[in-house]
Amino acid sequence: RLAENVPIPADNVKGLLEFALKQKVDLTVVGPELPLTMGIVDEFEKSSLKIFGPTRKAAELEESKVFSKQFMERHRIPTARYRIAAAADKALEILKSGEFAFPLVVKADGLAAGKGVIICHGPEEAKAAVHLIMVKKEFGASGNKVLIEEHLTGKEVSFIVITDGAKILPLVTTMDHKKALDGDEGPNTGGMGAISPSPFITQKLYSEIVETIVFPVVMRMLEEGRKYRGALYFGLMLTDAGPKVLEFNCRFGDPETQPQMLRLESDLVEILMDTVEDNVLAREAKWTNRPSGCVILTSRGYPDTYEKGKIILGLEKAEKRHGLTVFHAGTALDGAKVVTSGGRVLGVCASEPTLAATMNKIYETIPDINFEGMSFRKDIGALREES
Numbered sequence: 001r002l003a004e005n006v007p008i009p010a011d012n013v014k015g016l017l018e019f020a021l022k023q024k025v026d027l028t029v030v031g032p033e034l035p036l037t038m039g040i041v042d043e044f045e046k047s048s049l050k051i052f053g054p055t056r057k058a059a060e061l062e063e064s065k066v067f068s069k070q071f072m073e074r075h076r077i078p079t080a081r082y083r084i085a086a087a088a089d090k091a092l093e094i095l096k097s098g099e100f101a102f103p104l105v106v107k108a109d110g111l112a113a114g115k116g117v118i119i120c121h122g123p124e125e126a127k128a129a130v131h132l133i134m135v136k137k138e139f140g141a142s143g144n145k146v147l148i149e150e151h152l153t154g155k156e157v158s159f160i161v162i163t164d165g166a167k168i169l170p171l172v173t174t175m176d177h178k179k180a181l182d183g184d185e186g187p188n189t190g191g192m193g194a195i196s197p198s199p200f201i202t203q204k205l206y207s208e209i210v211e212t213i214v215f216p217v218v219m220r221m222l223e224e225g226r227k228y229r230g231a232l233y234f235g236l237m238l239t240d241a242g243p244k245v246l247e248f249n250c251r252f253g254d255p256e257t258q259p260q261m262l263r264l265e266s267d268l269v270e271i272l273m274d275t276v277e278d279n280v281l282a283r284e285a286k287w288t289n290r291p292s293g294c295v296i297l298t299s300r301g302y303p304d305t306y307e308k309g310k311i312i313l314g315l316e317k318a319e320k321r322h323g324l325t326v327f328h329a330g331t332a333l334d335g336a337k338v339v340t341s342g343g344r345v346l347g348v349c350a351s352e353p354t355l356a357a358t359m360n361k362i363y364e365t366i367p368d369i370n371f372e373g374m375s376f377r378k379d380i381g382a383l384r385e386e387s
Contacts, residue, residue, distance in 0.1 A: 020044065036251065062249050068248055087134070094148050114303075158233060160233045165227040168280070187303055193255060193380030195380065266285045294348065296329075296345075299345055299371075312370075329347060
């Protein structure tokens with residue numbers, strides 16, 4: 001209804017370039033991380049095509065956790081203590097040294113679809129994580145190196161900005177819910193829902209994050225010859241010692257960006273075009289004060305192995321509700337039917353005068369939608385009410 005789905009895989013950079021040239025596409029916006037790390041922005045720019053996203057060198061912030069950690073260490077950007085291991089026996093040696101108390105975190109260096117970060121509560125779990133990543137090669141070459149990190153505690157928040165490489169436009173704050181199950185239990189996921197604004201980011205903290213983390217990252221990347229232009233996602237932990245960086249994503253957040261877009265009153269395309277033209281602050285970005293929220297509907301088994309091809313019913317009824325937006329994620333067309341094609345299938349989103357009204361609207365709508373094995377958290381936004 002809104003656009004044509006073109007069957008070109010995201011990692012087919014040559015095919016995407018040929019399509020954009022043939023169709024004379026005015027602006028390309030890169031969603032997933034893989035084509036960014038493959039240099040799609042570099043290739044489009046060589047052909048004088050406008051494209052929103054970081055170059056291959058800049059995207060290394062997300063592609064390599066080792067690079068990002070060393071970058072932060074060089075420039076004194078607050079993050080967790082860490083050690084790097086390029087072999088399993090070295091990783092086990094670090095674990096045995098007692099340098100890091102449990103719980104600790106074992107991370108695959110490269111891209112792992114959000115599954116390469118394992119919190120380990122004891123030695124056996126840590127050994128199993130190292131074996132999974134470095135010996136079993138669960139994530140392929142992404143596990144050639146691992147990081148062993150101290151486990152930070154506090155409130156986890158997302159902070160997303162758009163930058164032209166020198167100036168920044170922060171988006172309204174959000175809070176993601178990463179755990180699969182209610183009460184923040186179960187394994188980590190790519191995100192089960194989000195609310196905006198974040199209940200934990202005060203104006204003072206907002207300024208501290210911009211001054212001690214966001215600006216230094218953007219400016220130091222520029223100084224290192226890795227000018228960063230695009231959306232930059234900061235995964236942060238609000239510790240007793242102040243905000244610290246957990247991770248970078250070189251793209252918009254999912255599911256954080258859905259509620260952010262519901263609050264954006266300005267034209268997103270104009271902002272993205274200004275960014276590509278190195279003037280992200282060319283016009284003021286206007287936002288509504290109304291809170292917003294998003295609940296993700298997932299396939300049975302997510303974040304592990306999940307089923308695909310399940311028929312989705314009730315979308316038309318849900319979308320008829322005033323003020324309700326359903327974003328598609330893991331869906332596909334099978335003839336005239338919409339079916340599941342991923343782990344995170346749909347994002348049910350709304351924006352109302354209060355957070356309580358927002359979440360009520362979402363949860364009242366979800367029963368309209370049905371597919372076999374549909375799962376979702378029933379407590380998205382509850383932390384805000386408790387705080």
